[in-house]
Amino acid sequence: MPASDRPRSPRLAAIDERLEPVKRFELKPARTRAGLIAQFLGLALVAAVLSSLFLLPGFLGVGVTAAAGVSDFNALPANLHIQQFAQNSTVYAKQGGQDVPIATFYAQNRQDVTWDQIAQTVKDATVSAEDPRFYTEGAVDIWGTLRGAVSTVAGGDVQGGSSITQQYVKNVEVEKCEALTSQKKVQACYADAAGVTLQRKVQEMRYAVEVEKTYSKKDILTGYLNVVGFGGQVYGVQAAAQYYFNTTAAKLDLTQAATLAAILNNPANLRIDQPDNKENGAANGYKLTKERRDYVLDRMYITHTITKQQRDAAKATPIQPTITPTTQGCAAAQQYNAAFFCDYVRDVILNDPAYGATADDRWQTLNRGGLKIYTTLNLDLQQVAQASLSKYIPGSRPGIDLGASNVALELGTGRIVTMVQNRSFNNTDTPIDGTTAVNYNTDEDYGGSQGFQTGSTFKAFDLAAWLEAGHSLYETVNASQHVFPTSDFTNTCANIDGPDWPVTNDEGSASRLSVMAATAESVNTAFAEMGTKVDLCSIVNAAKGLGVHPASKSNPWVQTPSMILGTNYISPLTMATAYAGIANIGVVCTPVAIDRVVNADGSDHKVSKTTCTQGLKPEIAAGVTYALEGVIKGGGTAASANPYDDIPIMAKTGTADDSLENWLITSTTKVATATWVGNVSGSTPLRSLYFNGVGGGNVKFSIAKPILKALNAAYGGGDFTEPTDAVLYGDQITMPDVTGKAPDVAQKLLEGLGLDVTVDSAPVPSDQPAGTVAASDPAAGASLEDGDSVTLTISNGQGGAATDTPTPGGGSTPTPTSPGKKKGG
Numbered sequence: 001m002p003a004s005d006r007p008r009s010p011r012l013a014a015i016d017e018r019l020e021p022v023k024r025f026e027l028k029p030a031r032t033r034a035g036l037i038a039q040f041l042g043l044a045l046v047a048a049v050l051s052s053l054f055l056l057p058g059f060l061g062v063g064v065t066a067a068a069g070v071s072d073f074n075a076l077p078a079n080l081h082i083q084q085f086a087q088n089s090t091v092y093a094k095q096g097g098q099d100v101p102i103a104t105f106y107a108q109n110r111q112d113v114t115w116d117q118i119a120q121t122v123k124d125a126t127v128s129a130e131d132p133r134f135y136t137e138g139a140v141d142i143w144g145t146l147r148g149a150v151s152t153v154a155g156g157d158v159q160g161g162s163s164i165t166q167q168y169v170k171n172v173e174v175e176k177c178e179a180l181t182s183q184k185k186v187q188a189c190y191a192d193a194a195g196v197t198l199q200r201k202v203q204e205m206r207y208a209v210e211v212e213k214t215y216s217k218k219d220i221l222t223g224y225l226n227v228v229g230f231g232g233q234v235y236g237v238q239a240a241a242q243y244y245f246n247t248t249a250a251k252l253d254l255t256q257a258a259t260l261a262a263i264l265n266n267p268a269n270l271r272i273d274q275p276d277n278k279e280n281g282a283a284n285g286y287k288l289t290k291e292r293r294d295y296v297l298d299r300m301y302i303t304h305t306i307t308k309q310q311r312d313a314a315k316a317t318p319i320q321p322t323i324t325p326t327t328q329g330c331a332a333a334q335q336y337n338a339a340f341f342c343d344y345v346r347d348v349i350l351n352d353p354a355y356g357a358t359a360d361d362r363w364q365t366l367n368r369g370g371l372k373i374y375t376t377l378n379l380d381l382q383q384v385a386q387a388s389l390s391k392y393i394p395g396s397r398p399g400i401d402l403g404a405s406n407v408a409l410e411l412g413t414g415r416i417v418t419m420v421q422n423r424s425f426n427n428t429d430t431p432i433d434g435t436t437a438v439n440y441n442t443d444e445d446y447g448g449s450q451g452f453q454t455g456s457t458f459k460a461f462d463l464a465a466w467l468e469a470g471h472s473l474y475e476t477v478n479a480s481q482h483v484f485p486t487s488d489f490t491n492t493c494a495n496i497d498g499p500d501w502p503v504t505n506d507e508g509s510a511s512r513l514s515v516m517a518a519t520a521e522s523v524n525t526a527f528a529e530m531g532t533k534v535d536l537c538s539i540v541n542a543a544k545g546l547g548v549h550p551a552s553k554s555n556p557w558v559q560t561p562s563m564i565l566g567t568n569y570i571s572p573l574t575m576a577t578a579y580a581g582i583a584n585i586g587v588v589c590t591p592v593a594i595d596r597v598v599n600a601d602g603s604d605h606k607v608s609k610t611t612c613t614q615g616l617k618p619e620i621a622a623g624v625t626y627a628l629e630g631v632i633k634g635g636g637t638a639a640s641a642n643p644y645d646d647i648p649i650m651a652k653t654g655t656a657d658d659s660l661e662n663w664l665i666t667s668t669t670k671v672a673t674a675t676w677v678g679n680v681s682g683s684t685p686l687r688s689l690y691f692n693g694v695g696g697g698n699v700k701f702s703i704a705k706p707i708l709k710a711l712n713a714a715y716g717g718g719d720f721t722e723p724t725d726a727v728l729y730g731d732q733i734t735m736p737d738v739t740g741k742a743p744d745v746a747q748k749l750l751e752g753l754g755l756d757v758t759v760d761s762a763p764v765p766s767d768q769p770a771g772t773v774a775a776s777d778p779a780a781g782a783s784l785e786d787g788d789s790v791t792l793t794i795s796n797g798q799g800g801a802a803t804d805t806p807t808p809g810g811g812s813t814p815t816p817t818s819p820g821k822k823k824g825g
Contacts, residue, residue, distance in 0.1 A: 082172055082211075085227050086110055086235070087370025087600045088326075091333070091342055093377035100379060102333040103342045107367040108178065109243065109326050110235040112600070115222045118249045121257035122237055123221060124305035129261050129296040131164040132303050135217055139165045139208035162204075168224040169207045175227055178368075225249075230263050231271030239326070244272060246324040254306065255293070255314045262292035272321045286319040293319065330425060337386040339425030340439045340447075341377050341416070345593045347446040349373075354606045370600030375593055376415035381408070384710040386420040392691040392699050393422040393677060395434025400689070403449075403680040405440040406703065407573050408673040408711060411580045414589035414610035416573070417671065418707075440676065441572045444552040451551025451569030452678055455654030456506070456522045457663045458566030460582060462530060463519065463624045464542035464616055469534045472730030473516045473627055473723070475785050479526035480511045484561060493537035494559040501561045503528045506655050520630040522637050522653060524565055531564045539564065545615035546578035546588045566654055572663075572674035578615075579665045580672035582628075583650060585721055586621030587612050623727035625650050625667075625720045638664055641701035643709040647717040655697065659687040664700040666708060668717030675704045730785035737780035738792070740768045746776075746792055754786040763796035770797025 088106040092099040127134045140163060162170070177189035211220060230240035237260065238249045245256050252260070263270045270289045275282035280289055294315045301311040330342035349355050349366050356362035365371070385406050393404035405421040419441050426435035442448030467473075484501045505524045518526035531539070540559055548570060550556055555569040573591055581588025589612040597605035616624070628650035632638040638651040647668055654663035661678035677686065677700050686696030694702045725732075733753050738746035747757045766774035774795035778784065 082223070083176065084370070084600055085112065085175055086178060086368035087112060088239075089366055089369055089371040089373060091345055091373045091375060093336065093338060093341075093375050093379050093382075095336075095379035099374060100336070102336050102338050102377075102379075103330050104326055104328060104332065105346070105367050106233070106326075106328060107364075108229075108235040109233045109239045109328070110226070111238045111242075112226045112236065112370075113222075113238045113249050115218050116250075118222065118225060118237060119252045119257060121254050122225065122249060122252055122260065124300055124303075125254075125257045125261035125296050126225065126264070127164065127221070128299040128303045128305060130167065130264065131162075132299065134164050134221070137163065139163060139212040140205045163208065164224050165208045165211055165220055166204055168220055168227065169204050169211060171224070171227045171229075173204075173207075228264060229267050230260060231267040231273065233328075242324055243326065244321050244323065246322040254297075254310060255317045255319075258293045258296040258300070258314060259289065259319055261296045262289055265292050272319060273323050286321075290319050330427070334425055336379055337382055337420060338377060338379065340421060340441070341375070341382075341419040341593065343425065343427070343437075343447045344416075344419065344439055344442055345373065345375055347442075348593055351445065352608050354608050371605060372598040373594060374596040374598075376417060376595055377419070377593070378417045378714075381710055381714060382418045382420060385418040385707050388703050388706040389420050389422060392694060392703055395423045397689075400684040401680040401682045402677075403440050404675075404677040404703070405572050406673060406675045406707060407441040407576050408671050408707070409573075409576055409580060409591055410671055410715075411584040411667070411669065412587070412589060412612070414577070414580075414591045414612075415595070416591055416593050417711075419573075436680075438680075440680070441674075442551075443549075443571050443574070444554075448551060448571055448573075449680070450555050451571050452661045452663075452676060453656040454566040454568065454570050454575060455656045455661060455663055456524070456527075456566055457575060457652045457654035457665050458543070458563070458568065459519065459522070459527055460579065460624055460628060460652055460665075461539050461543040461546070461548070462527050462564055463515070463627055464546075464582075464620055465534045465538040466515065466530050467620045467623045467727055468538060468542065468617070470730065470786075471515070471530070471533065472726070472785055473519075473623060473728050474514045475730055476512055476514050476788065477518065477526050477529045478512050479505075479518065479523050479529060481529060482525060484528055484532065486561065488532045489536055489561045490534075491536035491559055493540060496536065496560050498560060501528070503565070516627055516630055519627040519652075520633070520636040522631075527564055528561070531561055536561065536563070542616065543578070545613075546581045547590065547615065548574055548578050566656070572676045575663070575665050576672045576674035579650075579652075579667045579674070581615045582621050582624050583667035583669060583672060583720065584621075585618045586614055586616035588615040618721065619724050619727055622721040623723040626723045626728075628652055629720065632666070638666075638701065640698065641666070641704045641708065643705055643712060645709060645712050647712040648719050649708070649712075649717070650720065653700075658683065659685045659697055662686055662697060662700050664704050666704065668712065668715070669720060670715035670717045671711045673704065673707060673711065675700050675707075677703070729783060733784040733786065733788070735776065735778050735780050735782040735784055735790070738773050738776055739780075740772050742771070743773060743792060743794060746773045750790055750792075755784060756787060756789045758789065758791045760791055760793045762794070764793050765798050766793075766795030767799050768795040768797070770795055 086106065086108040088104050088109060088111055090101050091103040091105075093102050094100070131137075215223070225237040227236065229235050230237075230244070234240050234243045240260050240263070241247050241249045241252050241256070244260065245252065247256070259272070263272070269280060270292055272280075272286050272289055274280070280286055297306070297311045297314050300306045301308060306314075330339045330346060333339040333342040346366065350359065350362050352362070355365040385408070389404055389406055393402065396402065403422060406418065407416065407420075408418040409416045419439075421440045424435045425437065426432060427437035431437070437447070438449050439447045440449055444450055482503055484503060486496055486498045486501065489496060503525050506522070513521075513523065513526060515526070515530065517523075518530075536559060540557065540563075551569055551571040551574065557563075558567050577588065577591050589610045592608070592610045594607055597607050599605050629648065630636050631653065632642045632649055632651035636651075637653040641651065641664060642649065649666055649668050651664060651666040654665070655661070656678070660683055661676065664675045666673050677696070679686075686699075689696040691699045692702075733755065736749065736753075738749060741749075743759050747759060750757045763770070764774050768774050772795050774793045777791045777793075784790070
């Protein structure tokens with residue numbers, strides 16, 4: 001039961017009545033000597049009241065437990081609830097197989113150390129100056145408080161009036177305030193923890209007594225040196241040693257230790273990281289701090305922890321700080337080309353309920369929790385990726401708001417192994433040319449952009465919908481149409497009414513060709529024609545099944561026919577994730593950047609793992625992969641990016657209208673990548689530019705090739721799953737021999753098989769009877785699919801050269817030597 005809820009004893013009630021005249025006594029800064037004297041008299045009054053309430057030995061917690069008033073004093077709350085002090089959180093990445101720290105986050109720059117990790121000089125300096133009776137006294141030093149007041153009145157040095165244990169209690173209470181998120185609560189907490197009311201002072205003493213019962217002097221001094229502030233955001237002796245002298249707490253020499261003990265007296269005024277300070281700066285040798293440091297040295301001599309010779313030598317040594325800031329946040333990771341990845345890790349933590357129920361809780365966990373965050377990043381591969389990207393794409397270029405990025409992640413795990421871009425990281429309020437805070441690889445909610453139009457890389461999802469609808473890769477389509485009425489399309493998910501859709505070919509063109517060829521050559525009109533034969537909703541669903549989503553809520557899904565050619569705004573990381581799912585037999589795994597997190601106490605923190613789902617049916621995924629393999633082989637649009645290292649690879653290129661965005665997405669059976677180059681804003685055609693001698697339309701290949709080679713060397717890769725005959729050729733129809741049959745009979749027979757029949761009425765020389773079918777194109781025995789076109793010619797009965805073979809130019813569908821035999825692509 002809280003003390004406030006317990007019945008009050010008559011004795012405690014009587015004590016409270018006696019305390020009433022002084023319990024609201026407050027210390028306010030005195031402006032005159034008379035004020036100081038009045039303040040001293042007030043302190044004397046407080047001391048007199050306390051002395052009348054409690055026998056001194058019992059009050060100090062030194063063994064006389066039967067003293068009058070002790071039981072009532074003990075009725076006050078005693079449990080201090082010492083929490084873990086705010087600790088630095090560190091982010092790690094792998095380099096040469098070892099974990100390397102790349103960034104630190106903190107609200108207070110602090111790193112806890114043990115008793116053995118603190119130099120004896122620090123312990124001696126602190127005790128000598130702050131509480132010379134620390135090892136022999138109890139928890140409370142009333143006489144020290146009065147001595148401090150007398151010294152102040154007399155015009156001497158400002159001296160601490162509390163024991164180290166009391167100071168430790170006060171700092172622990174203040175530290176709790178730092179952890180609050182509501183400003184109103186913080187102010188109220190500070191008033192309660194650091195105010196100068198008698199009520200607070202008595203409670204501080206009660207806590208101190210209990211702390212002394214619970215912990216050893218060694219533990220209390222260690223805790224004090226870990227929690228106390230040394231100016232600015234520097235807390236604890238380890239951080240102070242690193243910041244002020246570029247050393248550790250264990251290696252502090254006498255003058256350094258005495259200087260840090262001096263700073264403790266008044267961190268705001270005695271800190272030595274402000275060389276331009278007129279009152280206490282480099283010009284006057286940090287005068288105020290040196291005076292206090294020399295006082296500390298004198299106290300150490302008086303308490304016999306140093307000799308006179310040591311004291312004099314140390315006092316003759318000037319204060320010479322070696323300020324070594326600990327860079328807070330992801331800017332420090334820039335030296336590893338990993339600042340944007342670090343920022344992504346930060347956003348992952350701040351968005352993940354595993355690190356706290358609210359946004360404030362998650363911020364506290366990251367900045368105060370002392371986490372060791374072991375990430376998925378491979379710094380060796382990261383260096384290769386950054387070097388290849390930077391070789392071609394500068395941080396800035398006149399006339400274009402230029403951006404470029406590359407990201408790679410593992411199949412089956414979602415682990416992000418590289419993440420680079422052309423600009424340097426800068427999240428300050430004063431951006432510099434060639435820098436940005438925007439991560440071009442990620443979604444807006446994770447520090448990224450609003451996404452970029454993907455161009456033809458979206459055709460992978462068109463292919464998935466095509467195959468799911470029962471079509472096949474070697475089915476032929478008419479690619480000659482360039483204007484498509486909206487009425488030609490179906491979308492059961494959205495209203496797509498609108499004007500006709502004009503389509504031009506950007507990378508390849510043809511009149512009639514197989515879907516395999518249309519994919520390798522990226523023929524837009526062919527894919528637009530394919531779109532008329534499927535439900536557009538199925539394309540959206542295929543993409544969503546593979547984890548594809550808009551990079552920003554401000555750019556929702558476009559579901560009109562134009563989406564077939566990649567008009568939606570999607571992040572590179574999302575596209576790489578989707579392609580990894582395709583190559584992984586349809587199993588897509590959400591991206592992850594963190595392998596393991598360790599709490600400050602060494603225990604494991606919960607980490608959100610990747611979530612893997614079957615985004616595409618295996619046979620559909622195998623078919624899409626097979627088609628995309630043709631893109632990076634000879635004749636495909638991405639062939640120049642192929643490292644030709646015997647590792648099977650699939651790929652798809654993409655170019656937005658007017659070449660404003662350029663993409664290359666690839667995957668092996670081990671790792672998927674996404675490379676993007678484009679306009680961050682504005683509309684400068686990339687094909688009008690050259691980058692290190694390479695045209696803007698092709699520079700993505702030059703960037704990607706060294707990266708793919710390095711990834712393949714590190715990960716290897718196997719053969720992709722073979723597609724089924726049904727995916728390759730569909731439900732095969734063997735073309736029957738209809739020569740010699742009446743045209744209407746032959747037409748009815750063929751249409752009954754699902755074929756599209758055209759009868760050419762112009763007679764041709766043939767040995768067949770006049771008016772009957774002279775020949776068919778394709779010829780008898782050819783393997784066809786449902787919906788394929790067949791042309792019949794009519795005999796004039798006069799004999800001649802008509803044969804049952806395709807006429808020149810009559811079609812480009814490859815004819816296998818036997819049903820089910822795989823065709824080349």
